[in-house]
Amino acid sequence: MTSNSNLSNMRRLVDQLKLEASVERIKVSQAAAELQQYCLQNAAKDALLVGVPTGSNPFREPRSCNLFQGQQNIRIMQRKTYIGTQKND
């Protein structure tokens, strides 16, 4: 039984290698040239590479203080509750 499974494993390996050997390949010089071309064509859009004009990268903006934002939310909630009770009257 073991020899059969070894045999079928080897057969599968040989088939797999035949498949991989038959892959169509291009020269490294051509592949490298195309990788380079892609990089250069898209370089301008790459914020981490070239940086972006100040103001358009949200992470580079100083963010508003969490505490302040929290206070703002509480005030908005309070106002909504007040309006709610007014309507019920």
Add this chain to the structure above:
Amino acid sequence: MRFSISPEMATQEVQPNETLSNLKAESDTLKTKLEDERAKLHDVELHQVAEKVDGLGQFIMKTRRTLKGHGNKVLCMDWCKDKRRIVSSSQDGKVIVWDAFTTNKEHAVTMPCTWVMACAYAPSGCAVACGGLDNKCSVYPLSLDKNENLAAKKKSVAMHTNYLSACSFTNSDMQILTSSGDGTCALWDVESGQLLQSFHGHAADVLCLDLAPSETGNTFISGGCDKKANVWDMRSGQCIQSFETHESDINSVRYYPSGDAFASGSDDATCRLYDLRADREVAIYSKESIIFGASSVDFSLSGRLLFGGYNDYTINVWDVLKGTRVSILFGHENRVSALRVSPDGTAFCSGSWDHTLRVWA
């Protein structure tokens, strides 16, 4: 293609093609043939082609946000397509969804297992998938109601026979691709939990996977403890290309933005670039001073920069074309375990065993 049979083999009683030793000889011949075919086309090195390209200037990249809240090692993270939300998972079983702009936590789920090694955001932004030592991948729809118990709506999708190492939604919320310590990858239907395709070929744990950019078709890559990186056809389940040049476990694989190449990070302290159409490794990113494994890699938007998170707590930034290191980023106080560039390329996020995530820009 038939191979000539040597006289000794022809005298055996059994069909010459079928004995174990003959198949072994045939496979050895094929392996040599494969190497020869690849070598024939190796006419130049990538960095030689890139000699005429301008070098990169000084990089000012700093931690812009620190996400604190995990109680233990952060193991994985993923960005939402909205470019501001992040999901992260950790050793203590917690999965947290953050708003990276404000650093607020929007959702938190406690998984029933520890070591949640994989997490992913759904393309719609309405769900997250995660899993780890539970051998499963579960999907949690994200509710707008912060008080709602997310765990109640959990859907178990994938079932492996060993830990879940990575997961990713395909182009929609409907299918998930998983990789596992059981040596396989699998494609699942989220709604029914049905196994749509399984991918066998790794000889050991599969540690990572990445889907091809949607324009380039239905393939994905996986990397494993067998030091191999495999390229798979999602529809047939067939392994179409395989690369074995790393000297240790491959922890991370990531497609080049054009889909024609991919990078890998390994415990052998190197990152490597493989071109799919040349069918070979075309660059190695290493330095004698870097001796710790690379756990996670990702490309910048144009593919010119490769970010690698390492087990020596640093992030190295490589010039993909020239093969040189352009920057080294310090900040984490323990291993960097996860690293992803944001969907629009304006920042990248790193997760670490120091319990925090950092957003760099």
